[in-house]
Amino acid sequence: MNPITGIDAYHAFGLKLAEAGLPLRSVDPSPLAPAKVLELAPTDWGKAAAVARAESWRWAGVWAEDCGPQLTVQACLEKQGCYVLLHTAVDSAHPVLPSHTHSYWAAERPERQLQDMFGLRFEDHPDPRRWARHQAWGDTEHPLRKDYPVAGTRSGPTPPDKDYAFLRAHGPSVYEIPVGPVHAGIIEPGHFRFLAVGETVLHLEERLGYVHKGIEKIAEGRDPQGLARLAGRVSGDSTVGHAWAACMAMERAARIEIPARAASLRAIFAERERVINHLWDLAARCNDVGFAFGYYQFGRLREQWLRENREWFGHRLLMDRIVPGGVATDLASEAAAKMGKTIVRLRRELDELLTILDANSSLEDRFLGAGVLSAELAAALGALGFVGRSSGQSFDVRRDAPYAPYDRLEVRVPVETQGDVSSRFWVRYKELRAALRLLESLLVNLPAGEIAATWGEPPADAQGFAAVEGWRGEILAFVRFATDNRIARYWPRDPSTVNWPALEKLVLGNIVPDFPVCNKSVNGSYSGHDL
Amino acid sequence: MLRLYGKIFKTGVITEKVRKPGRQGAEPDEFVQTGEQLRQIVDRRFRGSLAIRQVDAGSCNGCELEIHAINNAYYDVERFGVHFVASPRHADILMVTGPVSRHMEEALRRTWEATPEPKWVIAVGDCGACGGEFGVSYASCGAVSNVIPVDLAIPGCPPTPLALLQGLLTLCGRL
Ligand code: SF4
Numbered sequence: 068m069n070p071i072t073g074i075d076a077y078h079a080f081g082l083k084l085a086e087a088g089l090p091l092r093s094v095d096p097s098p099l100a101p102a103k104v105l106e107l108a109p110t111d112w113g114k115a116a117a118v119a120r121a122e123s124w125r126w127a128g129v130w131a132e133d134c135g136p137q138l139t140v141q142a143c144l145e146k147q148g149c150y151v152l153l154h155t156a157v158d159s160a161h162p163v164l165p166s167h168t169h170s171y172w173a174a175e176r177p178e179r180q181l182q183d184m185f186g187l188r189f190e191d192h193p194d195p196r197r198w199a200r201h202q203a204w205g206d207t208e209h210p211l212r213k214d215y216p217v218a219g220t221r222s223g224p225t226p227p228d229k230d231y232a233f234l235r236a237h238g239p240s241v242y243e244i245p246v247g248p249v250h251a252g253i254i255e256p257g258h259f260r261f262l263a264v265g266e267t268v269l270h271l272e273e274r275l276g277y278v279h280k281g282i283e284k285i286a287e288g289r290d291p292q293g294l295a296r297l298a299g300r301v302s303g304d305s306t307v308g309h310a311w312a313a314c315m316a317m318e319r320a321a322r323i324e325i326p327a328r329a330a331s332l333r334a335i336f337a338e339r340e341r342v343i344n345h346l347w348d349l350a351a352r353c354n355d356v357g358f359a360f361g362y363y364q365f366g367r368l369r370e371q372w373l374r375e376n377r378e379w380f381g382h383r384l385l386m387d388r389i390v391p392g393g394v395a396t397d398l399a400s401e402a403a404a405k406m407g408k409t410i411v412r413l414r415r416e417l418d419e420l421l422t423i424l425d426a427n428s429s430l431e432d433r434f435l436g437a438g439v440l441s442a443e444l445a446a447a448l449g450a451l452g453f454v455g456r457s458s459g460q461s462f463d464v465r466r467d468a469p470y471a472p473y474d475r476l477e478v479r480v481p482v483e484t485q486g487d488v489s490s491r492f493w494v495r496y497k498e499l500r501a502a503l504r505l506l507e508s509l510l511v512n513l514p515a516g517e518i519a520a521t522w523g524e525p526p527a528d529a530q531g532f533a534a535v536e537g538w539r540g541e542i543l544a545f546v547r548f549a550t551d552n553r554i555a556r557y558w559p560r561d562p563s564t565v566n567w568p569a570l571e572k573l574v575l576g577n578i579v580p581d582f583p584v585c586n587k588s589v590n591g592s593y594s595g596h597d598l
Numbered sequence: 599m600l601r602l603y604g605k606i607f608k609t610g611v612i613t614e615k616v617r618k619p620g621r622q623g624a625e626p627d628e629f630v631q632t633g634e635q636l637r638q639i640v641d642r643r644f645r646g647s648l649a650i651r652q653v654d655a656g657s658c659n660g661c662e663l664e665i666h667a668i669n670n671a672y673y674d675v676e677r678f679g680v681h682f683v684a685s686p687r688h689a690d691i692l693m694v695t696g697p698v699s700r701h702m703e704e705a706l707r708r709t710w711e712a713t714p715e716p717k718w719v720i721a722v723g724d725c726g727a728c729g730g731e732f733g734v735s736y737a738s739c740g741a742v743s744n745v746i747p748v749d750l751a752i753p754g755c756p757p758t759p760l761a762l763l764q765g766l767l768t769l770c771g772r773l
Contacts, residue, residue, distance in 0.1 A: 203700035203737055210736050219700075219736025227704040248705050251684035253652045253665050256702060277701045278656045281737030300731050303660025303756070347663075360602060366670040367612060373667070377758075384660055386755065423601045594658045597699075 073149030073468070076122070077103055080151065083118050091115075094154070099532040099545075100319070101468075102143075102150035109155045112140075113165030113191070116153075116174075119144050124151070125449040125462070126171035127565070128543055129178065130558040131185045133213045138162045138185055142174075143543060143560075148467035150534060157187070166192040173449050173565055184211040184283075199276050199597075201228035210284055217284055233272050236262045241269060244579065248277045255593035259582075266578040271571045279597040286557035291317050291391035291522060294554050298544070299386050301559050302595030307333075307340040308537025309559055309595075310389040312544035315470065317391050319531030320546055321523055327514040329393030330471040335509050336385050336394070338502045341538040342413075343372050345499040348590055352492050355584040356433040364420055368413060375409060378402075393519025403510055410503050417500065434489035438585035440573040442484055450569050451562040452540025453498060454589050456482050457490035464536040476508055486573070488588040524552045539563060539592065561595025613674040632763045633678040639770040640679035644690060648680045648770070651689035651713065655706045655745075656738065657696030661723040661756040665693065668759045680766065686713040691769070694746075697725045697732040698739040710746045718749045718769060722762070727751035 084091055089111045094104040107115055119126070124144040131140045137156040144151045157164060166189035167174035179198035181187045186209040197206070203225050204210060210219070236243075241264055248256035258274035286297055291314075298313030299306040311333050318325060325333075346369040353361025373383040379402040380388055388396050398406075424430060440450065445458035455462065459482060464470070466478040481497035483490040527550040535542050540562030549555035566589055574585045614630050640648045652665055668675040669682070683689055686709045698706055710719070721742035724730035728751075729740030742748050749772075752765035 201701040215736070217735050221700075221736070224707075225700040225703045225739075228701065248702065249653060249686075249709055253654075253662050253682060255654050255657070255659055255662065256705065277705070278654070278696065278699050279701055279737050280656050280697060280699045280732045281735045282732075284737070285732065285735055297731055300658040300660070303658035304663060306660065347666075360606065363671045364605070364609070367609070367672065370667065370670050370672050383758065384663065384756070386660065419601075419605060423605060426599070426601065592659060 073147040076124075076146045077149045077151060080119065080122055080124065080146070081105070083122055084115060087114060087118050089115055089118070098530055099152055102152050102532045104141075104152045104154050106154045109157050109164055112153070112155055113167065113169065116142070116167040116170040120170035122146070126167065126173045127449060127541070128560040129167070129174065129181065130545060130560075131181050131187055131211070132547065132556050133159065133185065133211065135159065135213075138187055140164060140181070140187065141545070142167060145462075145468075148469075150468065150532070152532065162187040163190050164188075165190060168192055171449075172447055172568065176568070177564065183209070185209050186212065196232060199279055201231075201276055201279075202226045203279075210281065215284075217281070217287075231274060233260045233274070234262070234270060236270065240264050257593050261579060261582075263579055266580065268574050268577055268579055268582065271574050273567060273571055275567065275593060276597050278594050282559070282598040283557060286554050288549075289554045290552055291321075291554075294546070294557060295390055296387060298557070298559060299389070301598065302561055302563070302592040303384065303386075304344055304592065305340070305537045305539060305542065305561065305595065306384055306386045307336045307389060308535060308539075308542045309544070309561070310387075311337060312533045312535045312537075312542045313546065313557065313559065314389055314391050315533035315535065316531035316544040316546040317525075317548075319533060320529040320548055321525035321531075323392055323520050323523060325393050325471075325520050326517040327471070328516045329518050329520070331509050331513050332394045332396075332398060332518060333389055334472050335398065335506060336380070336388055337535070337537070338506045338509070339372065339376065340385060341502045342499055342506075343369055343376075344538045345495045345502070346372070348495055348587070349492065349499075351587055352434075352488070352584065353430070355587055356430060358427070358430050361420070361424065361430070364416075368416060371409070372413075375406070379406070390519065392522050393517070395519075397518050398513070403513065407507065407510055410506055414500070414503055417496075421496070431489060433581075433584065434492055435487060437488040437581050438573045438577055438588060440486040440569050442486065444572055445486065445569065448569055449565055451565050452538070453491055453494045454566045454569055455540065456480065456498075457494045458486035459484045462541070464534050464541050468534060470533075470535065472509065475512075476505060478505065488584055491588040528555075537562060539590070539595075540566070559595075559598070561592055563591035563593075563595045567591045567596055612671050613677065614672055629673060629760050629763060632760070632767050633675070636680065636763065636767045636770060637678040639767070639773070643770065643773055644679070646679050648691065648766075649683045649689045650680065650691045650693050651683055651686045651709070652693045652695070653686075653706060653709050655694050655696045655702045655726075655742065656699030656732075657723065657725060661695035661726070664756045664759055664762060665695070665722065668762055673759050673763075675763065686710075689713050690717060691766075692717065692719045693722055694719060694742045694748075695722045695726050697729045697734075698742055698745045700737055700739055703739055703745055706742075706745055718773075719746055720765060720769060721748045721751040722765075723757060724753050724755045727753045730755060
């Protein structure tokens with residue numbers, strides 16, 4: 068999209084904030100370029116969100132940093148490909164801020180997360196319950212404060228989290244169904260609490276955080292290689308996406324340009340990750356509704372691509388192929404030629420499968436009209452990736468805030484508006500096809516040269532912010548360095564964090580047995596959310 | 599419908615067959631041979647059916663992807679008598695991934711308690727084996743063996759489908 072429009076939106080936003088009487092300072096030059104940074108007084112924090120909402124900015128995330136006497140807080144907004152970071156600072160001893168939740172539904176859980184991890188209180192937050200914290204640490208302890216020991220303070224077994232106050236319903240025909248954390252399949256843990264009448268879901272409440280493993284805390288003190296490895300394990304199925312975002316943030320902090328060949332190889336990895344995950348999810352969706360044929364066919368194609376990853380790049384999931392400064396594995400020319408052929412073959416197979424799926428009414432019977440997320444709700448939440456795109460939200464970082472090598476490629480973004488399981492299935496199918504096209508143009512235009520730049524130690528306090536389009540949608544990363552090339556702060560934001568609340572809404576009115584297919588049509592990462 | 603059957607026949611059986619070693623790619627051949635040995639043990643010791651309950655106790659979900667893969671059409675681990683069950687009460691073996699997050703610690707312990715004797719535990723992946731990239735922290739108990747008794751660890755990040763099957767074989771071979 069035209070970059071001018073994003074900048075215009077930014078200037079218009081600045082004017083509106085000024086009109087609303089909010090004194091602010093635009094930090095120039097921005098330490099987090101290309102994102103803009105606007106400094107605000109803590110008292111204006113909530114009002115700024117209201118202005119942003121009125122101006123249709125999307126709310127994308129919030130993080131804090133313990134800077135000794137002060138806690139700094141940054142909230143990320145986006146409009147037309149322009150990223151703006153609202154920045155404020157509060158007193159560490161009594162950190163209080165107005166909440167963004169009144170303007171943005173998406174802020175609800177991330178603010179509760181900050182309350183648990185930093186002791187930052189959002190004074191008018193509608194839901195003061197804890198979120199990230201179960202029982203691994205006490206309610207007066209805040210793990211992301213610098214004085215909190217990485218080893219924690221608890222000895223002995225961690226007690227179960229049994230007193231979380233779920234919403235209750237009363238009445239003779241309403242009943243509760245607790246599900247998880249250990250689910251009945253090969254799947255990540257989390258808890259779902261249903262309120263149902265007969266088979267109909269009246270209410271769903273998610274309780275996540277079971278796989279919280281302290282990623283932000285254990286990132287501190289790592290070197291760039293160590294952070295890239297950790298980022299590649301924020302969510303194993305998005306190892307390329309998270310490693311790329313973290314490396315891009317570190318490279319921006321250290322002002323390192325990666326070679327053009329490295330950028331293209333990263334994109335090849337990222338598009339292969341997209342293809343493989345989409346194939347897997349198409350397979351799994353068929354399986355969810357008992358269509359074994361689709362499960363085996365898409366699963367077969369996926370396995371072929373995993374094996375190619377192993378053969379050409381040395382790892383089936385492509386873990387640790389992206390390193391600070393570039394990539395760890397080159398693509399040999401014979402492998403590039405083979406990849407061209409397998410792309411053609413996959414496309415042919417997809418054509419054939421599409422005709423078969425299309426003719427199979429039992430599949431559409433289960434998918435159509437199930438789990439509808441309306442375009443209004445998707446926009447209000449800022450839903451990302453194929454979840455957003457199935458409900459009319461077309462944002463794609465590769466097209467709207469392009470980074471190398473996508474800035475020289477045409478990225479097609481399929482969009483649907485129905486918002487049901489069927490839409491999410493077909494959008495993924497179309498994204499898969501678009502990824503194959505991208506792979507072909509990446510292969511044709513693969514620049515020659517180095518695959519990694521030499522790393523140069525960034526100055527103390529250097530910071531970087533990056534957004535990339537993972538296969539689930541926009542992945543964000545913020546990095547600050549301390550001295551000696553060590554990480555002081557790492558904040559990753561998986562698109563699942565944004566999309567999880569959508570599931571609570573889209574499942575309403577569906578029958579309980581359709582929950583699995585609704586849930587997996589969204590396919591949030593538990594690990595990426597819980598960190 | 600005709601097209602569907604056409605595709606099935608055209609695809610044929612891709613599940614990798616027993617071949618003489620070395621004729622094609624090493625991994626698939628090895629996978630089958632390992633599987634055949636495993637089946638003999640499963641037939642003998644578990645009356646032809648070995649039930650596994652997989653528990654993600656804090657993984658990044660990478661290990662889950664490869665555990666899923668051993669069920670795909672290529673590996674089809676069920677043909678060796680190995681299947682994944684929904685309840686620990688039906689399981690012979692718990693396959694546990696991840697560093698055990700402290701928030702999953704009690705759930706893992708209860709899952710283990712719910713599994714009837716005799717039972718065995720396999721810790722999957724570098725994280726399950728030793729804590730991996732996450733180690734021990736305020737949020738993580740590290741290795742699975744820090745929480746429940748472990749009979750075998752299968753390292754790898756994540757372990758390949760072949761490594762998973764070899765691990766199963768190693769464990770069953772000891773029984
Ligand atoms: S071993 Fe590797 S793939 Fe498995 S959970 Fe740990 S980091 Fe993820």
